[in-house]
Amino acid sequence: MIEIERKFLVKSEAFKSEAFKQTRLIQGYLNSHKERAVRVRIKGDLGFLTVKGASTANGLSRFEWEKEISKPEAEALLNLCEPGIIDKIRYEVKVKNHTFEVDEFFGENEGLIVAEVELNAENETFEKPLWLGEEVTGDAKYYNSQLSNNPYKTW
Template sequence: MIEIERKFLVKSEVFKNKAYNSFNIKQGFLNSHKERTVRIRLKKDKGYITVKGKSTENGLSRFEWEKEISNIEAENLLILCEEGIIDKRRYEVKFGNHTFEVDEFFGDNEGLVIAEVELNTENETFKKPEWLGKEVTGDIKYYNSQLSKQPYKTWK
């Protein structure tokens, strides 16, 4: 239940042609405290509730628990969420031995594109595709829970 991932900005749209899957995601937060978040997500025809703990100091690891719920349950829980619903399209791109999840944001976060790769250990090496930009692992402003409060359009 420990999630280890690295996060990067994306510098081109090349990933779209390499994606083997893509779908829209709508998500909100019942709780977006820095010590823990409780997320509600609609993805395809399924709902999910996810609890995430505080990240380690380097931002690579944190506790994550997720449970599938019905689409109707997720829609009802989204109504209770804090202000700032996240709307994005996720692209799944295989590169080397890993799958990169690339999120293209819409609404108040339009223009922001972030790629994440999940790892088995914090020291695991992986090939980086040419479209990856600056690493932002551990930079809290790129967490979805923060983007819901301080959207990309408000950054200077």
């Protein structure tokens, strides 16, 4: 249940033509504390409840637990969330042996596009596509839980 990922800004929309899947995500936070975040997400017709722990010092790893719930349950829980609902489309792009999840944000975070790649080990190598920009792994302001409190449009 340890998630290892690296996060990058995206410098072009070329990823859209390479995506094999795209899904609208609506999510909110019941708790967005830096030591633990409790997220409610609607992904298509499914709901999810996720708990994330604090990141390691380098920002690469953290505890993550997720449970599927019904969409009506997720919709009800979204009404209890802190202000700042996240609205985004997630594009999935296969690059060699890895799948990048590219999030294009809307609403108060419109204009922000971030890509994440999950790894099996912190030192795992992967090919970086041309549309990948600056690495922001470990920069808390790019965490969705922080974007809900301090949206991109206010920076």
